[in-house]
Amino acid sequence: MKLTFLGTGTSTGVPVIACDCPVCTSRDQRNHRTRASLLVGNNGNNILIDTSPDLRQQALRAGLRRLDAVLFTHFHADHVGGLDELRAFNIAQRASIPCFGDELSIHNIKIRYPYIFNGRLYFGAKPELTMHQASEVIYIFGMEIIPVPVYHGWLPILGYRIGRMAYVTDCSAIPPESLRTLRDLDVLVLGALRHEPHYSHFTVAEALEVVAMLRPQRVYLTHMAHELDHEETSGILPQGVELAYDGLEIDLG
Ligand SMILES: [Zn+2]
Ligand SMILES: [Zn+2]
Ligand SMILES: [Zn+2]
Structure with missing residues (x-):
């Protein structure tokens, strides 16, 4: 499995x-951060987490030529705004792309992008997407993907666990059952906005409290604001915890 940080910014x-x-x-x-998104490559299949408004530039920069599925964490504009860019992959692959998200995300995506779902435009004029509710474990391409419910302020959203890796961003609280799902990880990617408290995002210190509880082997912090300088913040992190940056690739074997 290989992770590519397409975007690490708030x-x-x-x-x-x-x-x-x-x-x-x-x-x-490393201080230049496009909107948060992660690419998970496994056995030739590419799974994208969130369609950032910067998706086009991110895909070009990463040399991304194929996309097999999309997982949505939630429907906020910085996680969905690049939805129309999926069109390029439809055209290249001549097929619809399966997308997964919770009920609220799918509902909101359909409201915000009616032209994609009203069936009036021809192939190539709009993205061809097949929406699936990620209410239980997702089995695709021989992978087990576990949706992990977390809170983003008052809003329930999803993180995802794929094998021994998990991606949890835009999070301010993790319920006990989800903490259990996040045990025994090789890699945890966790959102950490800045040092100042925020009602819907972990600060760096709050993210480190989660890390101390879960003890994953390695941690990459993401979804960072301009208050965090890469070099300076890296200096205060405990061993095994790093700031992610755009273009960072992690090979998990
Ligand atoms: Zn959000
Ligand atoms: Zn966000
Ligand atoms: Zn600034």
């Missing part, structure tokens, strides 16, 4: 438009 991306702060003007490429 909803605004970093640099933030019209911001002159040290991180936004930094020359360290």
Whole structure:
């Protein structure tokens, strides 16, 4: 299994438009964060988690040529805004792409993109998507994908566990049952927005509390705001915990 961090930024991306702060003007490429998204490659199959508004640039940068399925964590614009870019994969693959999300996400995606689902446009003019509710374990391409319910402020959203890897972003609380699902991980990708508290995202310190509880082998923090400088923040992290950055690839064997 191979992970590619397509995007590691919060909803605004970093640099933030019209911001002159040290991180936004930094020359360290690791401080340039497009909107959060992860690519999971396994035995020739590519699974995308979330369609960031930056999906087109992310796919070109990663040399992505094929997409077999999409998992949605939730329906916020920074996780769904690149939905129309899936069209390019439909055209290349001549097939519909299966998409998975919770009921609320599927409902909201259908409301926000009526032209995709009303059946009036011809093939190639809109993405061809097959929506599936991720209410239970998903079995695709010989993989077991476990939806992991977490809270994003008041909003229930999903993380996903795939084998011994899990992706949990935009999270401010993890219910006990989901904590159990996240035991014995080789890699945990966890959202950590900044140091200042936020009502719907873990701070770095809160993310580290989760890490201390779950003790995964390795942790990559993602969905970061412009308050976090890569170099500076890396210096305060415990062993086994790193900040992810755009383009980072992890080979899990
Ligand atoms: Zn987000
Ligand atoms: Zn800034
Ligand atoms: Zn969100």
